[in-house]
Amino acid sequence: MNRTGLFIALGLALVIGLLFGIYPELDLKLAALFYDPATKSFPIKLDAVAEFARDAAMWIAWAFALPAIVAFVVKLARPHRPMLIPGRAAIFLLVTIILSAGILTNFTFKSYWGRPRPVMVTEFNGPWQFVPWWDPRGACGKNCSFFSGEGATAFWTYAPAALTPPAWRPLAYAAATLFGITTSVLRMAFGGHFFTDVAAAGLVSFLVIWLAYAFIYRWPATRMTDAQVDAGLARLASAWSRLTRRWRPLG
Structure with a gap:
């Protein structure tokens, strides 16, 4: 999570945004690689192995978040016990x-950015008109294409990769990149997303992780310690416990 990675991500965002903004038909051409005109469908959607791989990718990603979730819940239930994992790591992963x-993804862009998915556009036997990535005025009303939630979740594995020992970190970043790309290609093969949907997902996830890492670990003005996080969560849990006791009916 250094400046080189940030510059690479911003450069990719600029190139992809401009290229697919000027030539939006590239999204259709890439999606067409997975489409079968004879059956008028994306045939991999019917493949049980591919469906399992799609689900497994999400299980794997959330498995990396599970220790942070458990640590947070246990801390709220037992405020005076130390965190099960370092406090900064738990906050970083959860946030x-x-x-x-x-x-x-799901509560912002996909709810208000009306871009239809590939399976929904007329070029692939759907009912709606294709729109480029930058146009939110598509006919989709909810759970739309831009940008990919599963792609964002897969690329989120950059976060646990950032917490690995420095010697292992390049390998962890490479594994997270491969995992995100594989999951994203699978979503494209299902007809669920265009290339720009999954590209935006990866770039947004990376930028969120880069900023959170800098805020928690790097910038002197905001940098935290594990002890500070532990103490803050303990105070929060104690305050919540006192508040809920007041709400309980007298027996």
């Missing part, structure tokens, strides 16, 4: 997955 795979 980044909630933002990248939840709020920014």
Whole structure:
């Protein structure tokens, strides 16, 4: 999570955004690689192995987040016990997955950016007109194409990769990149997303993780310690416990 990675991500965002903004038909050409005109469908959708791989990818990603979720819940239930994992790591993992795979994807863009999925556009036997990535005025009303939630979740594995020992970190980043690309290609093969949907997912996840890492670990003005996080969560849990006791009916 250094400046080189940030510059690469911003450069990719600029190139992909401009290229597919000027030539939006590239999205259709890439999606067509997975489409069968004879059956008028994306045939891999019927493949049980591919369906299992799609589900497994999400299980794997959330498995990396599970220790942070458990640590947070246990800390709230037992405020005076130490965190099960380092406090900064727990906050970093939870904040980044909630933002990248939840709020920014499903509760923001996919709910208000009306871009139809490939299976929904007329070029692939769907009912609606194709729109480029930058146009939110598509006919899709909810759970739309831009940008990919599963792609964002897969690329979120950059977050646990950032917490590996420095000697292992390049390999962890490479594995996270491969995992994100494989999951994204699978979503394209299902007709669920265009290339720009999954590219945006990866770039947004990376930028969220880069900023969160800098905020928690790097920038002196905001840098935290594990002890500070542990103490803050303990105070929060204690305050919540006192508040809920007041709400309980007298017996």
